Structures are given as structure tokens and as C-alpha cells.
Amino acid sequence: MREIEPAISARGVTKSFGRQRVLDSLTVDIPSGVTYCLLGPNGSGKTTFIRAIVRLLRLDGGEMSVLGRPVSEVDKIYSKIGYMTQHKALYPDLTVQENMEFYAGLYGLKKQQREARLEELLEMVDLSLHRSRLAGALSGGMYQRLSLACTLIHEPELLLLDEPTVGVDPRLRQTFWEYFNRLAGEGKTVLITTHLMDEAEKCRMVGYMRAGRMVAEGTPEEILHLAGLRPILKLWLAEPERDAAQLQAQGYEIEVEDGVVQVRLESHAQIKEVLTSVSPLDMRLAEPKLEEAFLRLSEAT
Amino acid sequence: MNRPAAGRVGVVALRVVRQLKRDRRTIGLIVFAPIVLMILFGYALSGDMSGVHLGLVDGGGHDALRAHLVSIQDFDILRLGSESDAERLISEGRLDGAAVLGPDGVRVLLDASSLQISGAIVAAVQAGTATERAGQETTGRTKGAESAFVSRYIFGYDLKMMDTVGPAILGLVVFFFTFINAAIAFIRERSQGTLEKFMVSPLSRVEMVSGYVLGFSLFTILQSATTLFVVTTLFGVPLRGSPLTAMAVVLLLGAGALVLGAFFSNFARSEFQVVQFIPLIITPQIVLCGIWWPLQSVPEFIRPFSYMLPLTYAAHALRAVMLKGAGVADILYPDLLALGIFFLIFFAAATLMLRREVA
Numbered sequence: 175m176r177e178i179e180p181a182i183s184a185r186g187v188t189k190s191f192g193r194q195r196v197l198d199s200l201t202v203d204i205p206s207g208v209t210y211c212l213l214g215p216n217g218s219g220k221t222t223f224i225r226a227i228v229r230l231l232r233l234d235g236g237e238m239s240v241l242g243r244p245v246s247e248v249d250k251i252y253s254k255i256g257y258m259t260q261h262k263a264l265y266p267d268l269t270v271q272e273n274m275e276f277y278a279g280l281y282g283l284k285k286q287q288r289e290a291r292l293e294e295l296l297e298m299v300d301l302s303l304h305r306s307r308l309a310g311a312l313s314g315g316m317y318q319r320l321s322l323a324c325t326l327i328h329e330p331e332l333l334l335l336d337e338p339t340v341g342v343d344p345r346l347r348q349t350f351w352e353y354f355n356r357l358a359g360e361g362k363t364v365l366i367t368t369h370l371m372d373e374a375e376k377c378r379m380v381g382y383m384r385a386g387r388m389v390a391e392g393t394p395e396e397i398l399h400l401a402g403l404r405p406i407l408k409l410w411l412a413e414p415e416r417d418a419a420q421l422q423a424q425g426y427e428i429e430v431e432d433g434v435v436q437v438r439l440e441s442h443a444q445i446k447e448v449l450t451s452v453s454p455l456d457m458r459l460a461e462p463k464l465e466e467a468f469l470r471l472s473e474a475t
Numbered sequence: 476m477n478r479p480a481a482g483r484v485g486v487v488a489l490r491v492v493r494q495l496k497r498d499r500r501t502i503g504l505i506v507f508a509p510i511v512l513m514i515l516f517g518y519a520l521s522g523d524m525s526g527v528h529l530g531l532v533d534g535g536g537h538d539a540l541r542a543h544l545v546s547i548q549d550f551d552i553l554r555l556g557s558e559s560d561a562e563r564l565i566s567e568g569r570l571d572g573a574a575v576l577g578p579d580g581v582r583v584l585l586d587a588s589s590l591q592i593s594g595a596i597v598a599a600v601q602a603g604t605a606t607e608r609a610g611q612e613t614t615g616r617t618k619g620a621e622s623a624f625v626s627r628y629i630f631g632y633d634l635k636m637m638d639t640v641g642p643a644i645l646g647l648v649v650f651f652f653t654f655i656n657a658a659i660a661f662i663r664e665r666s667q668g669t670l671e672k673f674m675v676s677p678l679s680r681v682e683m684v685s686g687y688v689l690g691f692s693l694f695t696i697l698q699s700a701t702t703l704f705v706v707t708t709l710f711g712v713p714l715r716g717s718p719l720t721a722m723a724v725v726l727l728l729g730a731g732a733l734v735l736g737a738f739f740s741n742f743a744r745s746e747f748q749v750v751q752f753i754p755l756i757i758t759p760q761i762v763l764c765g766i767w768w769p770l771q772s773v774p775e776f777i778r779p780f781s782y783m784l785p786l787t788y789a790a791h792a793l794r795a796v797m798l799k800g801a802g803v804a805d806i807l808y809p810d811l812l813a814l815g816i817f818f819l820i821f822f823a824a825a826t827l828m829l830r831r832e833v834a
């Protein structure tokens with residue numbers, strides 16, 4: 175599944191602030207053309223990692239390459255990178271449109287191209303109606319949306335988005351994720367940090383950081399599997415004890431809780447097999463949560 | 476880094492102008508503060524300078540004469556280091572005359588434009604030498620002819636206080652506002668996170684600072700135009716040179732103030748701390764730039780410091796342009812040169828301080 179040349183490749187990357195080790199020989203490959211979600215508790219080093227990628231800070235050790243270049247040369251390809259900082263970088267005393275025009279200008283977009291981009295992105299972040307409002311007068315989520323639009327204005331190949339969806343309402347978050355996945359489909363690389371697990375599930379790949387290290391990495395399915403989490407089928411039965419015993423005899427992993435029989439499935443295909451043996455009054459399927467997987471994985475390390 | 480591109484400089488300049496334009500209070504301050512200051516100083520300092528301003532270059536040996544001159548109520552004595560200082564101040568209209576005392580005799584320099592005052596000075600020196608001679612006779616040492624003094628006339632002006640202060644205030648106001656506004660603007664770039672975003676864009680540090688210089692210059696032009704207008708029309712300060720030359724001086728001074736502000740923004744964490752720089756950066760300039768009292772009267776050990784401050788040169792150049800009709804060629808050395816060097820040093824310093832890498 176992975177492309178030959180990763181968009182970002184970090185090998186044993188280390189960074190300390192004073193005596194605190196924030197990146198602890200972090201090794202990770204971020205393939206190009208995917209959405210990659212970086213997860214981890216507050217202070218685990220996500221922002222620090224992103225800042226190291228764009229060389230806003232110097233590494234103490236390790237090697238890193240970005241879009242095929244050593245990180246020391248990353249300033250030569252800044253026009254290919256879109257960086258959305260965690261503290262949203264906008265001018266509150268400029269209007270929505272002026273902010274976007276400014277960033278478009280920095281990247282040297284020509285008038286025609288700039289206007290087309292502006293319209294497209296205003297549409298995407300749903301700020302067309304607010305284009306002449308001062309950025310400082312926008313609501314929190316709108317401010318966030320404008321910041322994203324400014325980051326995307328020059329059609330970067332590599333997107334580094336530090337918590338781009340904080341405070342954005344669910345409907346727009348949906349739009350954002352569709353957009354991110356479309357960008358990835360066009361061959362762009364999108365690295366996103368978030369604290370929302372449901373967003374992580376929408377990414378092609380996820381990586382979970384803790385105390386400057388990568389605890390687990392892979393597709394969401396791989397992570398669940400790695401943590402040993404499986405879907406659970408809950409059955410409400412007329413005679414729970416008898417049916418439970420029968421299923422157990424057939425080799426299923428069973429647990430009974432408050433008269434509800436819970437079957438741990440190896441795969442979703444097993445649902446059909448289970449239903450040939452018993453006829454439940456009611457049933458529910460509980461999918462495993464990525465969140466739980468990470469909790470397990472970080473306990474294990 | 477890429478080569479500096481005019482396009483990106485223009486983009487930054489346009490943004491700075493848009494921001495300043497929207498900030499009504501700052502615009503108000505930029506335009507009206509100079510006017511208010513002028514009116515204030517205009518009333519406080521209007522009218523002729525009272526008393527006789529006499530320079531005193533004391534080379535020793537004439538204690539009695541010196542004591543006599545100092546004791547005269549009407550005389551405002553300014554102690555100077557050398558005869559050439561005295562000459563310059565008289566020609567600039569800031570002294571009415573000077574007495575140069577030395578072992579080889581006494582010389583009196585007089586302003587030819589105010590003969591009445593010259594007469595008073597001559598009379599005082601005559602009286603002083605007479606006392607001195609009387610003292611020497613009682614102690615038995617007779618030197619006779621040596622005590623006679625030589626007088627020389629220099630062509631100066633008869634200036635009002637506002638005439639000398641007005642041009643300098645123009646410089647002061649521009650320096651003050653540009654420094655503060657620039658420092659605050661750079662602090663905001665930092666705290667808003669926009670600086671971090673710049674660093675990860677094709678915009679170079681040189682382009683960014685240049686963009687600021689360009690954007691602020693438009694406001695400096697607006698500010699100096701209104702101030703020049705007020706100084707000349709309301710207060711009748713002469714404008715003998717070209718207003719464009721005066722504007723060029725102010726623009727160079729403003730550019731220097733901007734990069735100085737950008738540089739010092741690195742040492743402040745908040746807008747509040749910027750305000751705390753005022754006593755450190757602004758006050759010494761006001762005191763030492765030669766607006767209120769001539770540089771020649773600043774104590775010797777501080778004087779080199781005066782010559783390091785941009786406002787000193789700007790005030791001198793503006794005075795030359797407005798009062799004496801000096802052209803660009805006349806103020807090129809040392810004034811414009813010094814302002815240019817100051818700008819370049821702090822442009823480099825401000826640019827280098829905008830570091831991309833942290834730690």
C-alpha cells in the first residue's frame with residue numbers, strides 16, 4: 175500500500191527543550207498521497223514534530239527528509255508546503271478577503287488564479303457571505319475556517335494542519351474531510367493533528383504519539399487489530415443461559431452481562447453464522463473504538 | 476533564501492497600509508498629535524528668546540572677568556568647549572555672542588544682526604576687564620595692553636524659539652510614532668502567529684522588513700506633510716528650502732525609527748512592554764538631540780552619545796533646510812549619511828533577529 179518515496183521520513187528524530195525531551199528518537203514515514211492523522215495527548219510532541227518538519231526548530235539528533243529533500247533544505251520548497259499553525263495566524267484587523275489576498279500575494283498568485291482560488295475556498299469553508307467582515311469579528315469556528323482557507327490558497331503539495339477542525343461544526347467538518355480526502359486522491363499529502371477519534375477514523379493512516387515517541391502506527395483497521403479489539407455482537411435472548419452455553423460449545427468467545435449475551439466476533443461474516451444457531455429477540459453490533467485501541471496500546475508500553 | 480522580489484515587498488506594504496488605514500485612532504494620532512504638540516510648544520515657547528545668550532569659552536586666566544559676566548542678571552551664560560562651537564551657534568542664531576577667554580587674551584564674538592545686544596555684551600566685557608585690571612594693579616602685577624580685547628562680528632539670525640524648535644519637533648514626532656507603531660506591529664506578528672507562518676513561506680526576512688518600511692513611509696509622508704503645513708502656516712516658521720528635501724530627511728529618519736522598533740520588539744513580550752521602552756529609547760533622544768539646548772553645551776562625556784542618535788542629525792538637517800534653505804547636497808554630510816548608516820545597521824539587526832529556528 176505504501177508509496178516508494180514517503181513525503182516525510184523521520185529517523186530517530188530527537189528534540190529537547192531544556193531538560194525536557196519532547197521528541198524521543200521518533201521514527202516515522204508519512205507516505206505521499208495520503209491523509210495521515212497524528213494523535214496523542216496534550217504535550218506529546220505533535221506540534222513540535224510539525225514545527226521540526228518546516229524547520230521552525232533545529233533538531234538535536236536524527237535525520238529527516240521532506241518531499242525528497244533533507245530537512246536542512248526545506249526552505250527551498252516552502253511554496254509547496256501549506257502550514258496551518260495551532261494558533262491561527264490571521265490579521266484580525268483585515269477582512270476575510272484581505273487576509274486571503276495577502277497570503278495569495280505572498281505565494282505570488284496571479285490575479286486571475288487568485289480570484290478563482292479565493293472563490294473556490296470561500297465556498298469550501300462557507301465564508302462567501304462574510305468576505306468583507308473583519309477577521310477579528312468572526313466567530314471562533316469561522317476564524318478557524320478562514321485560517322484553513324489561507325493555508326490552502328497556494329495549492330500546496332504537502333499540507334501540515336495542526337488541529338484544523340477545533341471548534342468547527344459537524345456539518346463543515348464533514349465537508350473538510352471530504353476535501354482533505356479529495357486532495358489526497360489528487361496525490362497531495364495531508365498531515366493532520368486532532369484529538370477527535372472519529373476524525374482519525376476517516377484518515378487513511380493514523381499514528382499515535384506519546385511522550386515524543388510513536389506508540390502505534392498504521393491504518394485504523396491495523397491499529398484495532400494490533401490492540402486485539404474486535405466487534406461485539408450483543409444478543410437479547412429468551413433463554414440466555416441455554417443459548418450462551420450452546421454458542422460457547424460452538425467455540426465462540428462469550429460473556430454474559432445483565433442477561434445480555436455478548437459474542438466477540440473474529441469478523442463481521444460471523445454474524446450470519448451466529449444467527450443460524452440462535453434467534454434473538456433483539457440485537458446490536460458494537461464496533462470497536464480506535465480510542466480504546468490507543469488506550470490499550472499506550473497501557474501496554 | 477530566494478532573491479528579494481518587489482512583488483512580495485509590495486504585498487506586505489499593501490497589507491500594512493490596509494491595517495493602518497483601518498486603525499482610526501492611530502491615523503488620528505499620526506495627524507493630530509503633531510499639531511497638538513506644536514500648539515503646545517508654540518504657546519509655551521512663543522516670542523523672542525528673553526535675555527542675552529552669551530557663550531563662554533573659558534581657557535583660564537580671567538577669573539575676575541568671568542565672575543563679572545556670570546554675575547550679570549540679564550545674561551544667560553552657556554559654557555562651550557571651543558571657539559568654533561561658539562561661532563557656529565552664533566551663525567545659527569542660537570547665541571547673541573560669545574566671550575573667549577584665554578591666556579593670550581580675550582576675544583569677543585558678536586552677532587552682527589542684533590547690534591543693540593552686541594553693544595550690551597561689549598559694555599559688559601569692558602566693565603569686566605576694567606575690574607580685572609584694577610585687581611592686578613593692587614597686587615602689583617601690571618600687564619597693561621594684554622587685557623585689551625578683540626571683537627569680531629559674525630552674521631547670524633535673530634530667531635524666535637519656535638523657529639529653532641519647530642523643525643526638530645517634526646523629526647521627534649515622526650520618530651516617536653514610527654518607533655512605537657513598528658515595535659507593536661512586530662510584537663503582534665509574533666503573538667498572532669503570523670510571523671511563524673511567514674517563516675514557512677517564500678517571503679524572506681529582508682522582504683518582510685522592506686515591506687514594512689515601504690508601507691509605513693506612506694504614513695510618514697502624510698504625517699510630515701501635515702506637520703510641515705502647521706509649522707509654517709500657523710507658527711510662521713520659515714521654510715526656505717524645498718519641502719521635498721525636508722520630507723526626504725523625515726523619511727530616512729522614519730525608516731530608521733521603524734527598523735529600530737522592529738529590532739527592539741524582540742526584547743518585549745507584549746505591547747505593554749513596548750511602552751516601557753519609551754524612557755529608554757525616546758527620552759534620551761529628546762534630551763540629547765540639540766532641540767532644547769545646543770549640543771555644544773552638553774557635557775563632553777555625554778556628547779559622543781548625542782552623535783549616535785538619529786534625531787540629532789535629523790534635527791540638524793531639518794533646521795538647515797527650513798531656516799537656511801539648505802539643499803540635499805548641503806546636508807549630505809554628515810546628516811543624511813549618518814541617518815543612512817543608522818538605518819542600514821538596524822535594518823540588518825532587525826532582519827537577523829527575525830530568526831526562523833527556535834533554540
Ligand SMILES: Nc1ncnc2c1ncn2[C@@H]1O[C@H](COP(=O)(O)OP(=O)(O)OP(=O)(O)O)[C@@H](O)[C@H]1O
Pocket residue numbers: 191196214215216217218219220221222223260833
Ligand atoms: N518553544 C518551547 N519551549 C519550551 N518547551 C516547549 C516549547 N514548545 C513546546 N514545548 C514543550 O514541549 C512539549 C510538547 O509540546 P507540543 O506543543 O509539541 O505538544 P502537542 O502534542 O502539540 O500538544 P497539544 O495536543 O496540546 O497541542 C510540551 O510539554 C511543551 O510544553
Ligand SMILES: [Mg+2]
Pocket residue numbers: 220221222260336
Ligand atoms: Mg499541539
